[in-house]
Amino acid sequence: xxxxxxxxxxxxxxxxxxxxxxxxxxxxxxxxxxxxxxxxxxxxxxxxxxxxxxxxxxxxxxxxxxxxxxxxxxxxxxxxxxxxxxxxxxxxxxxxxxxxxxxxxxxxxxxxxxxxxxxxxxxxxxxxxxxxxxxxxxxxxxxxxxxxxxxxxxxxxxxxxxxxxxxxxxxxxxxxxxxxxxxxxxxxxxxxxxxxxxxxxxxxxxxxxxxxxxxxxxxxxxxxxxxxxxxxxxxxxxxxxxxxxxxxxxxxxxxxxxxxxxxxxxxxxxxxxxxxxxxxxxxxxxxxxxxxxxxxxxxxxxxxxxxxxxxxxxxxxxxxxxxxxxxxxxxxxxxxxxxxxxxxxxxxxxxxxxxxxxxxxxxxxxxxxxxxxxxxxxxxxxxxxxxxxxxxxxxxxxxxxxxxxxxxxxxxxxxxxxxxxxxxxxxxxxxxxxxxxxxxxxxxxxxxxxxxxxxxxxxxxxxxxxxxxxxxxxxxxxxxxxxxxxxxxxxxxxxxxxxxxxxxxxxxxxxxxxxxxxxxxxxxxxxxxxxxxxxxxxxxxxxxx
Numbered sequence: 001x002x003x004x005x006x007x008x009x010x011x012x013x014x015x016x017x018x019x020x021x022x023x024x025x026x027x028x029x030x031x032x033x034x035x036x037x038x039x040x041x042x043x044x045x046x047x048x049x050x051x052x053x054x055x056x057x058x059x060x061x062x063x064x065x066x067x068x069x070x071x072x073x074x075x076x077x078x079x080x081x082x083x084x085x086x087x088x089x090x091x092x093x094x095x096x097x098x099x100x101x102x103x104x105x106x107x108x109x110x111x112x113x114x115x116x117x118x119x120x121x122x123x124x125x126x127x128x129x130x131x132x133x134x135x136x137x138x139x140x141x142x143x144x145x146x147x148x149x150x151x152x153x154x155x156x157x158x159x160x161x162x163x164x165x166x167x168x169x170x171x172x173x174x175x176x177x178x179x180x181x182x183x184x185x186x187x188x189x190x191x192x193x194x195x196x197x198x199x200x201x202x203x204x205x206x207x208x209x210x211x212x213x214x215x216x217x218x219x220x221x222x223x224x225x226x227x228x229x230x231x232x233x234x235x236x237x238x239x240x241x242x243x244x245x246x247x248x249x250x251x252x253x254x255x256x257x258x259x260x261x262x263x264x265x266x267x268x269x270x271x272x273x274x275x276x277x278x279x280x281x282x283x284x285x286x287x288x289x290x291x292x293x294x295x296x297x298x299x300x301x302x303x304x305x306x307x308x309x310x311x312x313x314x315x316x317x318x319x320x321x322x323x324x325x326x327x328x329x330x331x332x333x334x335x336x337x338x339x340x341x342x343x344x345x346x347x348x349x350x351x352x353x354x355x356x357x358x359x360x361x362x363x364x365x366x367x368x369x370x371x372x373x374x375x376x377x378x379x380x381x382x383x384x385x386x387x388x389x390x391x392x393x394x395x396x397x398x399x400x401x402x403x404x405x406x407x408x409x410x411x412x413x414x415x416x417x418x419x420x421x422x423x424x425x426x427x428x429x430x431x432x433x434x435x436x437x438x439x440x441x442x443x444x445x446x447x448x449x450x451x452x453x454x455x456x457x458x459x460x461x462x463x464x465x466x467x468x469x470x471x472x473x474x475x476x477x478x479x480x481x482x483x484x485x486x487x488x489x490x491x492x493x494x495x496x497x498x499x500x501x502x503x504x505x506x507x508x509x510x511x512x513x514x515x516x517x518x519x520x521x522x523x524x525x526x527x528x529x530x531x532x533x534x535x536x537x538x539x540x541x542x543x544x545x
Contacts, residue, residue, distance in 0.1 A: 009039045016048055025052055040070040043077050050080060059088040072101055073111040082118055086125075095122050113142035117149050129156045144176040147184070154187045163194050182213040183220060190227055198234040201227070218255060222248050226421055233525075242529045245419050249432040252424070263429040263436060270389060270443045276347045277392035279454045285353050286455075289399045292355040294362070297400055300482060301332075302383035303391070304406030305444060306428075307416035309464035310385045313406055316467075316475060317381050319493045322484050324371060325381040331368045332387055335361055335397065353396065361397050379482055386427055389444055391451050402482060403459035405448075409545045410536040411523035414441050438535050445539055461543075468517050 016031035029052055035045035046069045053062035066081050085094035098119050106112055120135035136153035139146055150173040157166040170187055173179070185208045192201035205211065205228055214220045225248035232241040252258055279286075302317070304310045318325040339361055343349035371380065385406075387394065394401060418437045422428035430440040451457060460481045466474040471491065479486045523532055533540065 009035050009042060009045070012038065013044050013048060016045070020048070020052060020055075025056065028052055043069060043071075043074050046077065047080050050084065054084065054088075059084065059090060060093075063090055063093055067097055072104060073109040073115060075111050075114050078111075078114055078118060082121070091122060091125065095119075098122070113139045113146055113149065116142065117146065117152070120149070120152060124152065124156065129160050132156050133160075140172075147173070147177060147179065147181055150177070151181075151183045151187070154184075158187070158190060158194070163191065166191050166194070180208070182208065182210055183217075186210055186214065186220060186224060186227070193227060193231060196234075198231045202231040202235065205231075222252055222421060225251070229419065236525075238525050239529065242526055246434075248421075249418070253432045258424050258429060258432075261424055261426055261429045263426065266426045266430070267440065267443050270447045272347055273389070273392065273447055274450050276350065277451070277454060281348075281351045282392070282396070282455075285351050285396050286399075288353060288355045289358055289396045292358045292362075293399050295400055297362075297398065298377070298379045299398055299401040300379060300381050300404060301387050301391075301394055301398075301401055302381055302385075302404045302406065303388040304385050304408075305388065305413050305417075305441060306385050306422070306431075307413050307420060308385065308406040308408040309462075309467065310383055310406045312464065312467065313404065313462060313478070314381070314383045316478075316490060316493045319490050320479070320484055320487060323379045323381055324375050325383065326369060328384055330384070331365060331382060332384065332390065332394070334368060335365050336390065336393060338364060350393070350396065358397055365397075379484065386444070389447055391448070391457060392455060395451075395455050395457065401458070403457055404478065404482075405459050405461050406464065407461050407543055408464035409521070409523070410441065410539040410543070411532040412519065412521065414438055414532060414536065415523040415526060415530070416519070417441075434530065438532070441536065441539075445542075449542075463543075465520055468515050468520060471515060 012031045012035035016028045016035065019025070019028035019031065029049065032045045032049035032052070035042075036049065039045075046065055050062040050065045053059070053065060062084055063081065066077050066084070069077050071077075081094055081097070085091050098115060101115055102119070116135045116139040120132045120139065123129070123132035123135060133153055133156050136149045136156070139149035140153070143149070150169060154166060154169055154173075157163075157169065166187065170184070170191060173184055177184075185204060189201045189204040189210065192198075192204065205224065210224050211221075211228065214224050225244050229241045229244040229248070232238075232244065302310055302313055314325055317323050339353075339357070340347070340349070369380065369382075371378075381404075388405070391403060394403070414437050417431045418434060420431070422431060427440070430436040460478065462474060462478050472486075475490060476486050479490075523530075
């Protein structure tokens with residue numbers, strides 16, 4: 001490019017930025033368009049022009065500007081497309097565009113590795129971790145120095161419990177990059193933790209000052225605190241472990257995205273349910289429900305307070321040849337929204353629901369889950385733990401369904417919720433504060449007790465501790481309730497977990513192992529630092545612990 005053209009291009013971009021800052025958007029656009037027409041291989045004009053359309057909230061136009069850039073594998077353009085797509089719900093557009101780019105003649109383009117890296121990240125976001133790993137591998141094969149591809153693949157491998165592969169790619173990254181990147185060192189430490197070398201794992205964290213070096217990484221900083229907490233618990237440093245989890249929760253509480261979540265919303269909803277879902281108020285609704293009952297439906301809801309063993313029961317049930325266990329997706333919440341959105345969010349409207357509305361809602365539910373014809377005779381198990389709070393709605397829409405209530409010692413449940421990293425929402429935000437965690441548990445089970453008194457729930461209690469100590473009898477009891485055959489391979493449930501493409505719950509690294517009793521009575525290790533028994537005494541007695 002000759003100097004005169006370059007000067008003109010730079011001048012036009014600079015003028016465009018000047019006018020954009022003065023909110024003279026038409027003049028800014030005109031200068032960016034002239035620059036783009038003058039020199040098609042430089043990305044600055046396209047990026048700035050795209051930003052103008054983002055300011056105008058014309059996100060599709062912003063996307064097309066970047067998509068029309070001539071040099072297809074320019075990293076700054078692809079990176080901008082990524083940010084635009086993630087921030088403004090254009091991931092499907094990006095995925096389709098990247099797959100089109102993949103078909104281009106690869107010999108003509110550099111930076112193809114970055115294309116594969118972004119496709120891998122999109123598969124991560126859709127929870128297809130095996131496919132994500134395939135693309136991260138392709139990215140690494142094209143660029144052995146791509147630290148981003150290594151780090152993202154290591155994360156996927158650990159989440160899929162592929163621990164030997166995790167070690168292989170940690171070593172490969174070190175060999176090709178010779179780097180002391182704190183994220184790579186984090187995975188070295190995490191690997192040692194996963195193979196139960198807790199002391200060595202902790203030494204790496206301390207020696208490389210990982211807590212300090214990752215403090216500005218909102219994804220990795222909580223994870224390093226989790227890892228340190230776990231190491232210290234395994235090394236019986238319980239005071240340090242509890243201190244670390246308080247530190248992590250404080251950090252998460254102060255993230256801007258979490259400050260915007262109103263933790264009181266869920267508890268307020270629980271209180272409203274107590275005024276709405278009374279047997280007197282639901283008399284007509286339950287009558288309509290009975291009239292529209294469909295006994296051909298074979299459906300069960302697996303519920304329980306988080307960290308009560310629902311993922312363990314999910315995995316056991318998944319092992320049966322007679323079940324379809326749904327992935328943890330919002331099929332029932334979507335149903336709830338569909339009904340109440342049409343009623344202006346008036347909860348009391350449920351008392352006047354008609355048989356036709358119930359039938360329509362059931363159809364919508366089964367359309368969502370889209371069970372194939374060959375599986376229609378199987379028991380469908382829908383697992384979202386806090387459906388526990390929606391059992392009255394379930395009773396009205398699916399009166400023939402069976403409820404599995406997973407139970408675990410209340411003190412172990414509350415402690416585990418406080419220690420666990422959840423994806424934040426109006427329910428999970430309560431677990432960042434110790435008193436809120438206890439209050440939330442009390443609120444949810446007071447609602448369950450209310451349902452017991454007001455409604456005839458068809459449910460069974462399955463205790464985590466009984467599954468651990470008396471697996472055959474407890475699981476046989478469950479299968480008998482569900483009219484399932486007890487098959488011998490049920491006892492190898494952890495092998496089913498190992499073959500799943502992704503386990504999205506915090507228990508992903510536990511259910512792939514045979515049964516173990518280490519977590520039973522865990523709360524007793526922290527009795528010096530917390531007061532649990534007195535605040536949960538009602539439930540300890542009720543559930544016979």
